[in-house]
Amino acid sequence: xxxxxxxxxxxxxxVCRDVHKWYGNFHALRGVTTTVQxxxxxxxxxxxxxxxxxxxxxxxxxEQHQRGDIVVDGIELTNDxxxxxxxxxxxxxxxxxxxxxxxxxxxxxxxxxxxxVRKMPSHEADAVAMELLERVGIPEQADKYPAQLSGGQQxxxxxxxxLAMQPNIMLFDEPTSALDPEMIKxxxxxxxxxxxxxxxxxxxxxxxxxxREVADRIVMFDEGQIVEDLPPDEFFNNPRHxxxxxxxSQIL
Amino acid sequence: xxxxxxxxxxxxxxxxxxxxLVGWLRANLFSxxxxxVLTVVVGALAGWALWFGLLWLFVDSDFTVIKTxxxxxxxxxxxxxxxxxxxxxxxxxxxxxxxxVTLMLGMSWAVAGGGLxxxxxxxxxxxxxxxxxxxxxxxxxGWDVRLLLVxxxxxLLLGWALARYTALGTWRWVAILxxxxxxxxxxxxxxxxxVPGLQPVSLLYWGGLMLNLLLAVAGxxxxxxxxxALALGRRSRLPVVKLLCVVFIEVFRGVPLITLLFMSxxxxxxxxxxxxxxxxxxxxxIIITLFSAAYTAENIRGGLQALHPGQAEAARAxxxxxxxxxxxxxLPQAIRNVIPAIVGQFIALFKDTSLVYIIGMLDxxxxxxxxxxxxxxxxxxxxxxxxxxxxxxxxxxxxxxCFGMSYVSGRIERHLGVGER
Numbered sequence: 001x002x003x004x005x006x007x008x009x010x011x012x013x014x015v016c017r018d019v020h021k022w023y024g025n026f027h028a029l030r031g032v033t034t035t036v037q038x039x040x041x042x043x044x045x046x047x048x049x050x051x052x053x054x055x056x057x058x059x060x061x062x063e064q065h066q067r068g069d070i071v072v073d074g075i076e077l078t079n080d081x082x083x084x085x086x087x088x089x090x091x092x093x094x095x096x097x098x099x100x101x102x103x104x105x106x107x108x109x110x111x112x113x114x115x116x117v118r119k120m121p122s123h124e125a126d127a128v129a130m131e132l133l134e135r136v137g138i139p140e141q142a143d144k145y146p147a148q149l150s151g152g153q154q155x156x157x158x159x160x161x162x163l164a165m166q167p168n169i170m171l172f173d174e175p176t177s178a179l180d181p182e183m184i185k186x187x188x189x190x191x192x193x194x195x196x197x198x199x200x201x202x203x204x205x206x207x208x209x210x211x212r213e214v215a216d217r218i219v220m221f222d223e224g225q226i227v228e229d230l231p232p233d234e235f236f237n238n239p240r241h242x243x244x245x246x247x248x249s250q251i252l
Numbered sequence: 253x254x255x256x257x258x259x260x261x262x263x264x265x266x267x268x269x270x271x272x273l274v275g276w277l278r279a280n281l282f283s284x285x286x287x288x289v290l291t292v293v294v295g296a297l298a299g300w301a302l303w304f305g306l307l308w309l310f311v312d313s314d315f316t317v318i319k320t321x322x323x324x325x326x327x328x329x330x331x332x333x334x335x336x337x338x339x340x341x342x343x344x345x346x347x348x349x350x351x352x353v354t355l356m357l358g359m360s361w362a363v364a365g366g367g368l369x370x371x372x373x374x375x376x377x378x379x380x381x382x383x384x385x386x387x388x389x390x391x392x393x394g395w396d397v398r399l400l401l402v403x404x405x406x407x408l409l410l411g412w413a414l415a416r417y418t419a420l421g422t423w424r425w426v427a428i429l430x431x432x433x434x435x436x437x438x439x440x441x442x443x444x445x446x447v448p449g450l451q452p453v454s455l456l457y458w459g460g461l462m463l464n465l466l467l468a469v470a471g472x473x474x475x476x477x478x479x480x481a482l483a484l485g486r487r488s489r490l491p492v493v494k495l496l497c498v499v500f501i502e503v504f505r506g507v508p509l510i511t512l513l514f515m516s517x518x519x520x521x522x523x524x525x526x527x528x529x530x531x532x533x534x535x536x537x538i539i540i541t542l543f544s545a546a547y548t549a550e551n552i553r554g555g556l557q558a559l560h561p562g563q564a565e566a567a568r569a570x571x572x573x574x575x576x577x578x579x580x581x582x583l584p585q586a587i588r589n590v591i592p593a594i595v596g597q598f599i600a601l602f603k604d605t606s607l608v609y610i611i612g613m614l615d616x617x618x619x620x621x622x623x624x625x626x627x628x629x630x631x632x633x634x635x636x637x638x639x640x641x642x643x644x645x646x647x648x649x650x651x652x653x654c655f656g657m658s659y660v661s662g663r664i665e666r667h668l669g670v671g672e673r
Contacts, residue, residue, distance in 0.1 A: 062565055062568065062569060085571055085573065088568065088569060088570065088571040089571035092569075092570075093569040095562055095565070095566060097560070097562055099560070099562035099563060099565065100566075101566070101567075101581055101585075102585065103584050103585050103668075112570070112572075112580065113571060113572060116572060116576055116580070117570065117571045117572060117573075145669070147669075161570070162569075162570070165570060
């Protein structure tokens with residue numbers, strides 16, 4: 001694995017060793033081994049059904065792996081509920097379909113977890129929410145309901161919601177795939193800003209322009225395995241595997 | 253090839269045939285030969301039915317039986333000599349219970365801050381108070397009875413002021429006090445031995461609309477949380493919990509309510525000692541409640557199934573523990589989505605309360621029917637022919653309550669913005 005993270009002190013924040021996952025008889029992850037360092041931005045690409053979403057969902061235990069080890073921020077993912085909850089508090093996630101809570105206002109969507117899980121006083125949580133909404137550029141939408149917002153705005157709220165828990169790692173599962181072209185840009189802008197703030201980011205995304213500019217590494221999945229893991233320049237200009245060339249030729 | 257049009261800002265009016273009454277009639281009722289025939293035939297049938305219906309209502313019908321029934325319709329034999337003693341001074345007790353209702357309505361009005369709640373509160377109170385000015389007697393209606401009816405107006409205002417100017421003005425307090433008021437109502441109606449004026453009245457004599465409403469309110473309030481618990485239990489990953497809930501739900505849904513009521517009367521005494529303290533009315537109330545809970549559970553489960561799995565995933569990903577995910581994310585959305593089904597279930601429950609005639613209770617339906625067919629005056633059965641009037645009157649009474657529930661649920665849905673997502 002590459003070791004050119006941007007931090008001086010290299011610290012492995014996600015360590016996966018020989019991770020396997022089956023859905024019934026279907027072998028979805030077939031021995032994934034990789035390491036992500038603190039502050040690194042890793043973009044994951046691959047054909048649909050290649051296991052890339054499944055992989056990032058195992059990192060906060062939305063999917064359970066059946067073999068191998070995953071250690072996140074020093075905590076090993078086991079069946080121990082306390083470990084799982086501790087990791088989830090530490091790992092923010094943004095989904096393809098936003099998954100905002102439609103019955104709560106934008107502000108409440110953001111303050112819910114900090115007040116309930118971190119026991120933050122509500123005035124403090126409100127202040128944090130407003131700060132985050134400023135950061136993603138939509139403070140004026142605080143009192144609206146998700147359905148009243150555009151897709152791009154909803155996804156930015158979803159990012160703010162995840163950030164409100166002050167995570168050390170952010171997972172993005174195809175965050176722009178459900179968006180109209182003119183809204184993709186505003187979400188990528190927020191992600192870019194996040195990447196520049198030294199956040200550790202794991203993103204499944206087909207925005208190759210974004211990957212080229214922001215990623216430290218691009219990882220390609222195929223048939224449940226990592227088939228390529230290179231810095232963007234090399235990945236695009238000099239991929240080692242035929243499958244990468246084939247995939248790139250199909251989506252470019 | 254497309255025709256490229258220049259951008260224009262003028263809007264053309266719709267064609268004449270699409271607007272107005274004539275256009276509507278032509279489009280909807282006379283669009284083809286078959287439709288024209290259908291319209292004429294159905295119209296003739298409806299006109300014929302309406303003519304004879306109105307003829308009967310205004311010429312032939314005789315609603316004296318309802319007038320004679322009077323207060324019996326409301327409380328049954330509660331104030332009779334057998335029930336209340338020779339003094340027959342028990343009528344004030346359901347009346348005070350009614351005052352508690354208007355008091356709670358007043359509080360709800362203040363907490364809701366107007367709107368629909370205010371309109372309902374005022375409407376109910378005014379209708380109740382107007383009963384005081386009925387030209388005939390409801391139930392040996394002295395000035396005290398009439399005064400207690402009028403007192404609903406100050407009770408409403410008192411409730412409003414209480415919620416407006418004290419710390420009691422929150423939904424939490426209103427809910428707690430409503431439960432307290434309901435329990436107080438039960439004590440008031442049942443009586444307390446040894447307390448003057450509160451001589452015990454056997455449950456056997458509870459009747460009339462009062463009985464239907466008590467059973468419905470208790471059934472709705474108790475069955476709702478049980479239904480939620482059953483729905484969650486049925487989705488539980490613990491096999492024993494799941495099995496118990498499935499068995500409970502399927503048993504209560506698979507057997508007609510009337511059969512369950514029979515069984516509660518016939519089988520329970522066999523299984524328990526003779527002096528088992530569960531009164532037959534209580535047993536009926538429990539059966540109705542559990543029956544309703546089984547249906548409510550399935551409605552709520554339907555709402556939970558319909559939720560996008562991403563909702564719970566997002567909550568879990570934020571670190572919310574499972575029970576908070578259920579309580580704060582899944583249930584509120586699920587219940588909101590199945591309000592129409594749940595209200596339908598509550599309406600059915602209210603109508604089903606008239607099945608307590610099975611255990612010999614005189615609810616408003618059975619009481620009126622029995623009165624019409626067996627009331628003897630001067631050796632005659634004067635109301636024997638008036639069962640039509642009785643049932644039409646009962647239909648109107650039930651319809652008013654059920655439509656009221658439907659209307660309120662519609663307003664709640666609109667308020668919560670259901671269907672706008």
